[in-house]
Amino acid sequence: MAEVGNGKAVAAAYKNLAALISDANVMPTWSPDGSAVGFVSGPKEQRQAWRANLATGEKTPLLDVAQLRKALLAATGITPAGQGVPFEHFAFIAPTMIAFAIGTDNISYDFVHGLAFMAPAPNAIDTYLGMNAQARMTPRPFKRSLPMIDPTDAYEIMSPDAQWLLSIQDRNVSLRATVDGRSFALTKDGTPEVEWTVDWTNPMFALLGLASPSTNWSPQATKIAAYRVDNRGVFQAPQMHYLKRQDEVVFRNFPTAGGVLEQHTLFILDVEGNAPVEIQLGNTRDQYPCFAGWLPDGSEVLVAVMSRDCRRIEVFAANAVTGAVRSLFVEERETFVRIHHDVYLGRKAGLTLTPDGKHFLWLSERDGWKHLYLYDLQGKLVSQLTSGDWAVCEVSSVIADHVYFTAHSDPQRPYDVHLCRVPLAGGAMQVLTQGEGKHGCMIAPNGQTFIDTYSTPSQPPITCLRRIDGTLLNAELLKADISKLQQVGYTAPEQFSVKAADGKTDLWGVMYKPFDFDPAKKYPVIEFIYGGPQMILGDHAFPAAGSLGGIPFRLAQLGYIAIALDARGTPDRSKAFHDTCYGSFKGTMSDDHAAAMRNLAAKHSFIDLSRVGITGHSWGAYSTIRCMLDQPDLYKAGIVTAPGIDVYSCVLYECYLGLPQLNPQGYRNADLYSQAAQLKGELMIAGGTSDHATWTDGIKMSEALIRAGKMHQFVPLPEQYHAFDSVHDEYVDRCIAAFFEQNLQSGKGENA
Numbered sequence: 001m002a003e004v005g006n007g008k009a010v011a012a013a014y015k016n017l018a019a020l021i022s023d024a025n026v027m028p029t030w031s032p033d034g035s036a037v038g039f040v041s042g043p044k045e046q047r048q049a050w051r052a053n054l055a056t057g058e059k060t061p062l063l064d065v066a067q068l069r070k071a072l073l074a075a076t077g078i079t080p081a082g083q084g085v086p087f088e089h090f091a092f093i094a095p096t097m098i099a100f101a102i103g104t105d106n107i108s109y110d111f112v113h114g115l116a117f118m119a120p121a122p123n124a125i126d127t128y129l130g131m132n133a134q135a136r137m138t139p140r141p142f143k144r145s146l147p148m149i150d151p152t153d154a155y156e157i158m159s160p161d162a163q164w165l166l167s168i169q170d171r172n173v174s175l176r177a178t179v180d181g182r183s184f185a186l187t188k189d190g191t192p193e194v195e196w197t198v199d200w201t202n203p204m205f206a207l208l209g210l211a212s213p214s215t216n217w218s219p220q221a222t223k224i225a226a227y228r229v230d231n232r233g234v235f236q237a238p239q240m241h242y243l244k245r246q247d248e249v250v251f252r253n254f255p256t257a258g259g260v261l262e263q264h265t266l267f268i269l270d271v272e273g274n275a276p277v278e279i280q281l282g283n284t285r286d287q288y289p290c291f292a293g294w295l296p297d298g299s300e301v302l303v304a305v306m307s308r309d310c311r312r313i314e315v316f317a318a319n320a321v322t323g324a325v326r327s328l329f330v331e332e333r334e335t336f337v338r339i340h341h342d343v344y345l346g347r348k349a350g351l352t353l354t355p356d357g358k359h360f361l362w363l364s365e366r367d368g369w370k371h372l373y374l375y376d377l378q379g380k381l382v383s384q385l386t387s388g389d390w391a392v393c394e395v396s397s398v399i400a401d402h403v404y405f406t407a408h409s410d411p412q413r414p415y416d417v418h419l420c421r422v423p424l425a426g427g428a429m430q431v432l433t434q435g436e437g438k439h440g441c442m443i444a445p446n447g448q449t450f451i452d453t454y455s456t457p458s459q460p461p462i463t464c465l466r467r468i469d470g471t472l473l474n475a476e477l478l479k480a481d482i483s484k485l486q487q488v489g490y491t492a493p494e495q496f497s498v499k500a501a502d503g504k505t506d507l508w509g510v511m512y513k514p515f516d517f518d519p520a521k522k523y524p525v526i527e528f529i530y531g532g533p534q535m536i537l538g539d540h541a542f543p544a545a546g547s548l549g550g551i552p553f554r555l556a557q558l559g560y561i562a563i564a565l566d567a568r569g570t571p572d573r574s575k576a577f578h579d580t581c582y583g584s585f586k587g588t589m590s591d592d593h594a595a596a597m598r599n600l601a602a603k604h605s606f607i608d609l610s611r612v613g614i615t616g617h618s619w620g621a622y623s624t625i626r627c628m629l630d631q632p633d634l635y636k637a638g639i640v641t642a643p644g645i646d647v648y649s650c651v652l653y654e655c656y657l658g659l660p661q662l663n664p665q666g667y668r669n670a671d672l673y674s675q676a677a678q679l680k681g682e683l684m685i686a687g688g689t690s691d692h693a694t695w696t697d698g699i700k701m702s703e704a705l706i707r708a709g710k711m712h713q714f715v716p717l718p719e720q721y722h723a724f725d726s727v728h729d730e731y732v733d734r735c736i737a738a739f740f741e742q743n744l745q746s747g748k749g750e751n752a
Contacts, residue, residue, distance in 0.1 A: 057473025069293035071116035214656035304349035328379030340655035432470035489515030501591035509565030512556035531623030567592035590630035637743035676704035688720025
């Protein structure tokens with residue numbers, strides 16, 4: 001192995017994992033005739049373009065690189081950089097022709113005859129007049145409103161007939177015609193208090209060749225399902241801005257636990273300008289209506305309405321002309337039916353229409369595990385399609401007579417993800433992917449093959465090609481190259497399983513070690529925690545750029561054993577496993593995490609239980625302080641960032657604690673401010689001054705600690721939000737390194 005730097009240098013290098021790991025993922029392009037898939041691989045200076053035959057799996061070079069570079073010089077007058085193909089991605093525009101971009105130049109290339117053609121620059125007059133064809137057809141960015149958070153970037157949504165581009169402008173639904181580029185407002189009564197919005201899709205779906213989630217456009221492109229959102233009475237959280245000469249305050253809608261919730265009313269809008277048709281769901285003030293899709297003929301829309309406490313969902317079919325609704329079925333449970341974030345922020349109802357429009361698939365945990373159920377359009381349950389002690393993740397596609405879905409299908413490895421299928425008519429479930437780890441799959445547009453990329457924390461990604469029935473066509477279409485990572489310094493992370501506090505339940509996590517790990521040494525430990533009921537934290541795939549696993553991966557390089565664990569109360573396991581969070585955030589979380597740490601130390605002599613730290617972001621900040629208060633003899637130091645601490649402050653807590661008016665004791669037990677005097681370990685709080693969601697939580701926690709006489713550090717991050725920009729993120733990293741070095745490596749803090 002090449003000479004490596006110190007831990008801080010290695011951790012800094014790990015911040016750009018994309019530069020250290022190549023070929024971890026494939027960005028496919030599918031040939032128009034359905035015969036091949038193309039992709040690019042290799043380091044930047046020596047990239048190669050490949051094609052794989054979808055019938056045989058044979059992988060061959062797509063083109064002659066020297067010939068391509070010669071043709072590009074002739075077409076552009078510029079010698080391409082590097083030695084390989086000078087692009088990261090391309091698209092087939094004909095069976096023997098591809099298109100790609102080099103800088104601002106758009107190039108097409110005939111790889112059979114070796115001819116390159118540079119597209120002419122847009123006519124300046126056409127561009128000035130807004131009549132440039134490419135500009136007219138290209139989705140434009142705009143700011144969209146989302147519950148609770150700042151307006152975020154979104155892109156216009158193209159109608160199915162490519163005649164219109166949909167966006168929100170001045171709080172109204174707006175359409176831009178692709179024929180002339182001109183826009184008009186489809187609604188005109190939007191205000192800051194009562195505004196219009198629709199659901200949005202990810203523009204990367206089309207680029208990656210993935211099936212896009214259903215949009216609010218009707219299949220005939222004549223109607224749009226849209227929400228009118230009434231924010232009147234919702235708490236207005238102040239967002240402070242300090243950096244100009246005069247301070248500035250902006251108010252953001254931020255519904256509180258037990259407070260006024262914004263009201264979503266669903267309408268059908270007509271492209272021709274007829275009056276909006278309200279879907280007759282009644283008063284939805286304390287409900288979450290969620291548009292779930294159009295029938296293929298555009299006659300009806302499906303809508304799922306979840307109660308504010310998340311314990312009841314009713315599914316309706318609504319007439320798109322009259323707005324009249326018919327109830328299809330109700331699912332009601334003693335605890336939450338859906339994860340609140342999925343419905344409230346993601347608008348994911350868990351409902352998928354079959355392509356023929358005669359049935360729909362419903363995700364339910366009614367038998368104790370998340371499984372697929374098939375209903376007809378009258379709301380009659382046809383059959384339960386999947387069953388067993390494992391959980392479905394989500395539906396990927398419905399092709400012919402099969403449902404394709406991702407699932408944690410191996411009970412022995414509950415966080416592995418596989419692509420599976422089951423017949424719509426009922427029958428045995430088939431696992432289509434093999435090999436341990438998380439499988440990310442992309443099904444070809446013709447529905448006959450799929451690309452499968454899989455990895456574990458210790459096994460770098462491998463990409464293979466399979467037929468739609470799972471038959472292997474090419475076992476190694478692409479294999480990640482981690483040689484640069486190894487040169488910097490690398491010890492593979494490892495998965496582990498230990499018992500929970502009950503001594504029975506298996507908990508799974510990932511352990512990260514320093515690049516120069518020595519099993520004969522004793523290492524302090526840092527636990528990276530989230531702990532909330534919305535998502536799992538343990539990254540059971542190979543660490544990748546932008547993944548949550550990258551954070552403990554970097555922390556470990558500073559000389560620690562870093563741990564990411566998912567205890568009871570988190571999703572993706574059984575409903576009983578998840579439900580331990582219900583009604584009480586104290587629950588089993590801190591007991592489970594402490595038990596896991598002690599059980600790990602019993603297995604591994606290199607873990608020093610006398611020097612254990614913990615850190616978490618957002619909801620993970622709550623879990624960090626909860627563990628420090630409940631397990632003071634274990635956790636000696638903690639760092640919280642963007643601290644979501646106050647359970648009374650936000651509607652996100654209601655799904656699991658209920659309303660404060662109905663569960664006052666549960667909220668009192670979950671309140672951390674009143675327990676500040678119990679803190680023994682050292683604590684650092686870091687938060688963005690413009691993060692209206694959590695800045696005040698950090699201020700209140702600091703005040704509670706001051707009143708309790710507890711020393712702590714508070715790091716304000718000016719003009720930062722719930723996530724931090726690169727400059728402030730780097731500063732926080734330095735603060736974290738110094739804090740843990742002082743309190744876990746060098747000595748004891750003041751609260752010990």
